[in-house]
Amino acid sequence: MKTGMAKIKPIGYAAEILGYREKTIKIRKPTRLTRLLKFPEKVETQRLIILINDAPATLDSIVTDKDEIRIMQMLGGG
Amino acid sequence: MYGWNGKILRVDLTNKKHTVQTYDAGFATTYIGGRGFATKILWEELPKGTDPLGPENKLVIAAGPLTGLPGPSLGKLVIAAKSPLTGGYGDGNIGTIAAVQMRRAGIDAVVIEGKAEKPVYLYVENEQGYLLSADGIWGETTFETEKRLKEAHGKDVGVLTIGPSGENMVKYATVISQEGRAGGRPGMGAVMGSKKLKAVVFKGTKDIPLADAEGYKRLVNEAYEDIKSRDYYGFWIRQGTMATIEWCNENSVLPTYNFREGVFELHRLIDGYALEAMKVKRRGCPYCNMMCGNVVLDSEGRESELDYENVAMLGSNIGLGHLGKVSVLNRMADELGIDTISLGSCIGFAMEATEKGLIKDGIEWGDYEKAKTLTQDIAYRRGELGSLLAEGVKAASQKIGGDSHRWAMHVKGLEISAYDCHMVPGMALTFATSSIGAHHKEAWVIAWEIKTDRAGYTEAKVDKVIEFQRIRGGMFESLVTCRLPWIELGFELEWYPRLLKAASGMEVSLDYMLYTLADRIYALIRAFWVREYAQNWSRQMDYPPARWFEEPITKGPYKGAVLDKTKFDTLLDMYYSKRGWDNRGIPTKTTLEKLGLTEVAQQLSQYVTLTP
Structure with a gap:
């Protein structure tokens, strides 16, 4: 099976809790996002926005190679 | 009555008189406080055509039934009047110890009318109002004025003051407190200036009557703990609203070069991490345990209180990528008493007009030194450009002509706050339908749009805008409590009726x-x-500026994006329908009657034909 790379780009608070601002991960087969992201228990993940290739996604979404995943806090505006 | 003091101080500057008006529980629960009180009073007492800068306009300073009590972010008040900038209803909220002191003075609101013969300030202590000479402080900055008034009346008093821009009736002059707390974007400072009212000082020593003091105390302690337990709390304490710079740039909604673009090449130099490197302390509203005011030392070594809106509008929107310099402009605006959002919009407008040759000897993008001079010129209405921009972008565009009305970034005359909407139609609807002109405080739906269906023009978006308006623009603005615990940390709305019950005894x-x-x-x-x-x-009053429909953004992942006019009209129709307004955006007779506003319908029908 072809091995591809997915890119994960958390910003702001999401980058702080994941510990990186950009990371590429080998994807051997379609994988649930939740297997790729390890959040501390305290994090209210429902208050995060997750986008895969700019489309709304969830931690249960499937990631394949070449996908770009962006993660950010659900901010409330100034 | 518990919770509410049940008293409104009425001050007539012309006749140098004051009276205390009482109100009952029916009025209290019908309008709650803050914006609710202000709306009712201004509708009933300002005849159509009232000159916003004339003595007949009324300035309403109103708190809510929780104001002045311990509790999460409850130390706020609303300042309202007919707006000289828009000609419509205007208000703003401000978090300040003045709110606490006003309530401890035994009153829930002050209504000020008339015009003083000479500059004065109003000193309020325990239901009594005193008009005192403003000699020696008229002409001073807001910082210096507050300092001197505290020297005169004690360091614990609450002060609301205007600066030179309010005195000179700059149309977007604000009211300032505590060196950086600002409120009243649509020219509430100009209304004070027109009345020759330099400041209002509050001192109170009364207890606010509580229905269940012990229960309230227990509830408040739980509420504070709830907020502190939220996972985002630590990051919020570090960056506050300034985290929004990076977030907005990442999502192509950061206002850049007068809202031409949604991304700024120098955003890293003005973002929340840049703030953290410069931060010296935090400030905020009384009783708040998640203070949002981040204070830095600016490029002139002075303290400046930053948040997202002022940095975006005085940074990316004018092409200035240097947080120390942005902080200088922000601090100057606070000292002079000018709204930072409108100031950033006006300077950005002038930069674009200069680029397009509509203004000669104007100002180039990112020109910090000229921006400083221009800020002073606006506040004092000096020179051709300063005088032009003191009127706001709508009036300025009408004067300079050309196609500038297409990129004068306002709705109903109020400059748009710091979110570019080329690619977020729901937020464009928010700005279009905001109660005071284009402002974000009533509904901010961008995150929800991005999380669900960013490009869509859907009924769900209309529902979300109305839901947020009800919560933020209706409930929070009337209780006069801060929206940030709820929207940023997830503090549940159910806390508020519980707090109100403990305070007032009322369900x-x-x-x-x-x-x-x-x-x-x-x-x-x-x-x-x-x-x-x-x-x-007409419904044209509810349209965002032409730029968002006609000029695609040229940078970033959403290059080429514009709003679709036809689809936006569909959104607007849905919005009107759900609100019970007709296709002109006017509440129907049935809607008004259903909301207990039968007399409003009768009066309104004298001026327009109401749809049944």
């Missing part, structure tokens, strides 16, 4: 505040606008 349900109170306020504010504009009112 005021969440449903009542969201679906009756809030809708009544929105209908009444809309009626105020329609009464003023009458035959000149």
Whole structure:
């Protein structure tokens, strides 16, 4: 099976809790996002926005190679 | 009555008189406080056509039934009047110890009318008002004025003051407190200036009557703990609203070069991490345990209180990528008493007009030194450009002509706050339908749009805008509590009726505040606008600027994006329908009657034909 790379780009608070601002991960087969992201228990993940290739996604979404995943806090505006 | 003091101080500057008006529980629960009180008073007491800068305009300073009590972010008040910038209803909220002191002075609101013969300030102590000479402080900055008034009346008093821009009736002059707390974007400072009222000082020593003091105390302690337990709390304490710079740039909504673009090449130099490197302390509203005011030392070594809106508008929107310099402009605006959002919009407008040759000897993008000079010129209405921009971008575009009305970034005359909407139609609808002109405080739906269906023009978006308006623009603005615990940290709305019950003893349900109170306020504010504009009112008043429909953004992942006019019209139709307004955006007779506004319908029908 072809091995591809997915890119994960958390910003702001999401980058702080994941510990990186950009990371590429080998994807051997379609994988649930939740297997790729390890959040501390305290994090209210429902208050995060997750986008895969700019489309709304969830931690249960499937990631394949070449996908770009962006993660950010659900901010409330100034 | 518990919770509410049940008293409003009435001050007549012309006749140098004051009276204390009492109100009953019926009025209290019908309008709650803050914006609710202000809306009711201004609708009933300002005849159509009132000159916003004339003595007959009334300035309402109103708190809510929780104001002045311990509790999460409860130390706020609303300042409202007919706006000299928009000609419609205007208000703003401000978090300040003045709110606490006003309530401890035994009153829930002050209504000021008339015009003083010579500059004065109003000193309020325990239900009594005293008009004192403003000799020696008229002409001073807001910082210096507050300092001197505290020297005169004690360091614990609460002060609301205007700066030179308010005195000179700059149309977007604000009211300032505590060196950086600002409120009243649509020219509430100019209204004070027109009345020759330099400041209002509050001192109170009374207890606010509580129905269940012990229960309230227990509840508040739980509420504070709830907020501190939220996972985002630590990051919020570090960056506050300044985290929004990076977030907005990442999502192509950061206002850049007068809202031409949504990304700024120098955003890293003005973002929350740049803030953290410069931060010296935090400030905020009384009783807040998640203070949002981040204070830095600016490029001139002075303290400047930053948040997202002022940094975006005085940074990326004018092409200035240097947080120390942005902080100088922000601090100058606070000292002079100018709204930072409108100032950033006006400077950005002038930069674009210069680029396009509509203004000679104007100002180039990112020109910090000229921006400083221009800020002073606006505040003092000096020179051709300063005088032009002191009127706001709408009036400025009408004067300089060309195609500038297409990129004068306002709705109803109020400059748009710091979110580019080329690619977020729901937020464009928010700006279009905001009660005071283009402002974000009532509904901020960008995150929700991105999380669900960013490009869509859907009924769900209309529902979300109205839901947020009910919560933020209706309930929070009437209780006069801060939206940030709820929207940023997830502090549940159910806390508020519980707090209100413990304070007042009254069962005021969440449903009542969201679906009756809030809708009544929105209908009444809309009626105020329609009464003023009458035959000149149309749905065109609810359109965002042409730029977002006509000029695609040229940078970032959403290059090429513009709003679709036809689809936006569909959104607007859905919005009107759900609010019970007709296709002109005017509440129907049935809607007004359903909300208990039968007399409003009768009066409004003198000026426009109401749809049954």
